[in-house]
Amino acid sequence: MAAWLTPAQHRTLTAAMDDTIPDDGTCPGAGSTGGADYVDRLLAAFTVDPPRIWAGGPFSGRRGGTAAFDDFLELSPWEELAWRTRIEGSGGDPAREHLGPVRGWQDIYADGLAVLGDDFADLDPDGRSARLAATDDEFRDLLFNHGCHALYGDPVYGGNRDGAGWRGIDYPGDVQPRGYTDAEVSLGTRFDPDLGR
């Protein structure tokens, strides 16, 4: 259940992220592996406490130990101001404009997704390309950057569902507290108990 995106926006964003970082048969697309969930959690970060900006630690629990990434960390009051400004924009508030007005990610996504339209996912590839080309650079930059974050960042942030992005590149992610043996470091053999290689 999305917290900030409407179901239609979520569907459009999923398709747009898949166009930006597509499934090529080996590596999955950024959208179909949860990219829109990643963005939704970021745009709605302050609807929960602590906000979903910095995941917890020390261990993910995927290679032993207690799973603690879900316990997001508190922000300081000023860190909250910085992240709210990135997400919500400055809105004319002087306290948020020492470097000038900031257009927030919520507005950039809302405007970009409106240009793409609710029927975006139903268009043919040429139609989708034309709509994407009609969006602004800020939106397309965010789409790509957040697509990379989603697909190859830790799954706790909402993308890279079930480690699908990492599986595509044989990347193990967090291996604490197991770590690697000295032999695995020095000999360079492929060995990953979870990926089965």
Added chain:
Amino acid sequence: MSSGPTSATAAAPVDGVDCDAVIIGSGPGGATAAQVLTAAGWSVVVLDKGRNHLLSLEAPFGPLGHFANDELKFTQRHILGPDPWLEPRTFRRTEADGDRIFTGDVNNLPSTVGGGGVHADGKLPRFREDDFALLTEHGPVEGADIRDWPISYDDLEPYYAEAERLIGVAGTDGPDGNPFAASRSGPYPMPPGADMFLTSLTVPAAERAGLHPYRAPTGVNSVDYDGRPACNNCGFCAHYGCPIEAKGDPVAMLRAALRTGLCRVVPEAYAVDIVVDGSGRRATGVRYLDLTARPERGDPPVVEIRANHVVLAAGAFESPRLLLATGIGNSSDQVGRNLMFHFQTLVVGGYPEPMFGATRGRAVTHLHDDHIVGDAAQRAAAATAGLPWLRGGIVEHGGAAGPVSEALIYGPGGHHGAAMRDSSLRERLLVFTMQGEDLAQPTNRIDLDPSVTDVWGRPAGRVTYSSHRHELATMEHVGPLLESVLRDAGAVWTIVSSSPPLGDGGAHSPLGMAPASKHIIGTARMGADPSNSVVDPDGRLWDVENVLIADSSVFPTSTGYGPTLTLAALAARACHRLAGSAPADIPVPPGGPMSPAEK
């Protein structure tokens, strides 16, 4: 001059002061100062403008568990600070660029409890003897301000040894050690950790080229040490706080200081003023902004800590910024000047097979120093360039970064998945990074930006920096040589680049226009003459005798070595001389003093 320790706990005002010394910054310099001064019985208050993610400030001062193998929060979401929107910095190459050409993240060394020590991968080499006498040993260079240090390697050696013990440095000085290393009074506290796989290719190739690679001295435990475990090779090292505390710098020193009961650490305390008395020659304390107050309440409250001594350890960017903002210490007009980085020559090679350099073990396990020492070919290259000499830096045999950083390089489109799978810029990449000696130039400096401020209305620090042609000539000599080593090691393609980038094409460099190096050096150089230096040979401001600088801003030259161990050793020396104590020569026992049960 010293009034001696008040033998009070850090929180209790005695004789009109809150503590014997207030320390600004909790990185390797400030943490070392805290440990040395508290061991001598002094009470200290350590201020840091950043958050505390490092250790509990309540006994037994265990880890907080905030560090984790999470690429997003460490490399994309600024957890270690400074947040570039809250605390922007500005950059220009020369005055001809106007007020600035960039605003944002400029050499952002972490602003967090533990400072730069948290993100570093812990390569901790000592300097060589001749680094302390560059002018005498090698002579002047036109356009640069080459100086001898006012102290020698021998003066510093006992404190190098102490810093290695406090942090816990793993290395080797035997037949397999660095043949160019300076003399040592004793062995490393620990043996080196596991060699990374890629060095099985690069080390033999470097040796075939007549170079002398060696196992990097590293502040990463290879065995249990000081109650902290051996590194388990998780691979998230450079840019990450260690989730198991296998890196000692600076958690070891801060914890030791806290355990004395004489140290109070105050996070989110942004020092904005060093308070001086009516004479202007004596500091009485430090004022800071309490950043725990919410922005809605207006400007943060100002808090004053009164102290007999001030130790400024905010790093070579923030320390001169504070001095310039406060207006003290600058009768020589040298504060902020002679800013140095390391000129990074990046020699990159692609391999047919995965190197695992980005995912397993320490970030770098081997170095070579040959381009610091030089040879006949390097002397000939200097002559060709019209320079008296060339000095490069340590060459780090290492790999690349994580997959998010790699993914961002390739750009959107249908090629992206194949590029990631191929991973020519991560798993199949090998990088020689030379941290080249950067010559001091008075026009390279930190000053206060005329109009850009941080969110609290304080002028942003501004970098004005362009490289001396010595750095470029060194790169031109060493770059092709290292490319041939990589080819011999099996690379199928190689390329040489640099940070800062060369030419106007630098605007498109993924590392940006400004130097990417986090080795920030100079800006408050030490010397024997108050007319042309900021601090005396003991690190104290010539103008304000009870303010001591304990970070890399005091370095008169950059050398070609990472600055951390040397700045910690200098901090130890300065604080021992201030407190009248001697370096502890008892090695920290492996496994103690913190028992696992205490954690």
